[in-house]
Amino acid sequence: MTVVVPLRVERLYRFYRAGDEETLALRGVTFQVDAGEFLAVSGPSGSGKSTLLGCVAGTDEPSGGTVWIAGHRMSHQPAAARARLRGDHLGMLAQERNLFDHLTVAQNLRLAQHLARQNSVDARRLLDELGLAARADSFPSQLSSGETARAGLAVALANDPAILVADEPTGELDEATEEQVLALLGSRAEQGTAVLVSSHSAMVRRAADRVLQLEDGIVQP
Numbered sequence: 001m002t003v004v005v006p007l008r009v010e011r012l013y014r015f016y017r018a019g020d021e022e023t024l025a026l027r028g029v030t031f032q033v034d035a036g037e038f039l040a041v042s043g044p045s046g047s048g049k050s051t052l053l054g055c056v057a058g059t060d061e062p063s064g065g066t067v068w069i070a071g072h073r074m075s076h077q078p079a080a081a082r083a084r085l086r087g088d089h090l091g092m093l094a095q096e097r098n099l100f101d102h103l104t105v106a107q108n109l110r111l112a113q114h115l116a117r118q119n120s121v122d123a124r125r126l127l128d129e130l131g132l133a134a135r136a137d138s139f140p141s142q143l144s145s146g147e148t149a150r151a152g153l154a155v156a157l158a159n160d161p162a163i164l165v166a167d168e169p170t171g172e173l174d175e176a177t178e179e180q181v182l183a184l185l186g187s188r189a190e191q192g193t194a195v196l197v198s199s200h201s202a203m204v205r206r207a208a209d210r211v212l213q214l215e216d217g218i219v220q221p
C-alpha cells in the first residue's frame with residue numbers, strides 16, 4: 001500500500017516584483033508534513049511564513065516549485081481547481097476570525113460545510129469536541145475570546161480536512177486561550193490530521209512535533 005503524504009512542498013519559490021523592486025519571499029523551500037504531525041513554521045516578521053501558507057492553501061500561486069496536497073498538485077492549477085482541492089482536503093484557520101457575525105456558531109459551521117461540499121462531519125459532534133455544544137446558537141459577538149477561537153477552529157475543521165493550515169492563529173489570544181487552541185490542534189494531529197501552523201510564539205514551537213525555521217525565505221538547517 002502506498003501512503004499518501006498529506007502535504008509535500010518542493011523547491012518552492014515566490015518572487016514579488018513592483019517596478020524595479022524585487023522581493024524574494026520564498027527561496028527554494030522544501031518539506032513535508034505527515035499524517036498526525038504538527039509542524040510549526042517559525043521565523044521573524046517578513047521571513048515568508050504567510051506567503052508559504054498561502055501557496056500551500058492555494059490562495060496564492062508560487063513562482064516556482066510544487067505543492068502537493070494529498071497527492072494532488074495544488075500549484076500551477078486554475079483557481080477553480082485549487083479551490084476544489086482546498087475544499088476537499090484542507091482546513092484554514094485565518095489570522096482574522098473565521099466567522100460571519102450575522103450567523104450563529106452552528107450556522108457558520110453549516111455554511112462552511114456547504115461551501116466545501118462535504119457533509120461527512122457531524123456538526124454537533126464537532127462542536128461537542130471543541131466544547132461549544134452549549135454555544136451552537138450563539139452569535140460571534142456573544143462568545144468569549146476562547147470560544148471565538150474554538151468556533152473559528154470548528155469552521156476550519158468543517159470538512160474533516162487531511163491538512164489543517166493556520167497562519168498565526170494565536171497571535172491575538174491571551175495565554176490561557178492560546179494554550180487551549182494549541183491543545184486542540186495537538187489532539188487533532190493525534191487523530192491523524194497534518195497540522196501546519198505559522199507563528200513566532202514560543203508556546204507554539206513547544207507544542208509542535210517539529211519546527212521549520214524560516215529566515216529570508218530560506219529554511220534554516
Ligand code: ADP
Nearest residue numbers: 016023025043044045046047048049050051052
Ligand atoms: P511573514 O508572514 O513571515 O511576516 P510574509 O510572507 O508576509 O512574511 O512576507 C514575506 C516577504 O514578502 C516580505 O518581505 C513582504 O514584504 C513580502 N510580501 C508579502 N506579500 C507581498 C505582496 N503581495 N507584494 C509584495 N511583497 C510582498
Ligand code: MG
Nearest residue numbers: 049050051167
Ligand atoms: Mg505573516
